[in-house]
Amino acid sequence: MNQRPDHMMLTARDDGIAKGDVLLEARNISLAFGGVKALTEISLNILKGEIRAIIGPNGAGKTSMLNVINGFYTPQQGSIVFRGRERRAMKPHHAVGQGIARTFQNVALFKGMSTLDNIMAGRSVMMKRHIGWQMLWHGPALKEEIAHREKVEEIIDFLEIQHIRHTPVGKLPYGLQKRVELGRALAMEPSLLLLDEPMAGMNLEEKEDMSRFIIDVNQQRGTTIALIEHDMGVVMDLSDRVAVLDYGKKIADGTPDAVKNDQGVIDAYLGVPR
């Protein structure tokens, strides 16, 4: 893979939290769907600047946890503290406004639109001026439009997707669609980026590329990342800390090495014999 361009200027939004301090804390979260307990009294935190993984078997509650963090679901019990502010419920668009962006398990792009337009759509949440005003196409609106376009171009360079900028994303191979989806999330300049199975459905080379992008986003932009992933090689390589869920409960939380060697995790998920 090529070296990253030196001009990468995009950074995570300044959230006023020092590296290593708690950026987000989930406190005692319980969530049920009718009789199904998706999450039971889960507490975990995400530190500024880290790559945090949430792992566990199918149905363990991982996606539900991401959905609570970004306001898709409101838990029956518990709260989320983000950048020092506690909340019970939050709408997803407020999450974006506060600096939380995410990608989805199944790519959720506008399939008929080009790569460029999909990433611009992510950027549009940061555009202040009214669309009608932008259509006048002069003065401050034009300047703002140009500035946003520059940011989007930087993301396209960064993710090395210049060659597909005008391709409708529905026509792209799955691995590239996932990359475009990452680009759309980055266009929101999140301070916390949530990735739901970023490697799912990818071949080895695509996984290596995506791993590199995730590390670069974290290291070069200073973006804090929380990810769900089933590929244990990837999880253990990328993550600073790993939380393990099983049947909606947290059964372990620690460094990759500690989690790998935890007998409870081995029994519930990793499946290595005693």
Ligand SMILES: Nc1ncnc2c1ncn2[C@@H]1O[C@H](COP(=O)(O)OP(=O)(O)OP(=O)(O)O)[C@@H](O)[C@H]1O
């Ligand atoms: N919207 C929903 N309505 C009803 N039940 C749900 C809903 N979302 C999740 N669940 C249930 O909650 C539990 C946890 O699901 P969740 O999708 O969070 O698990 P997961 O760990 O992400 O699984 P996977 O690895 O298969 O994606 C499961 O039993 C699931 O069926």
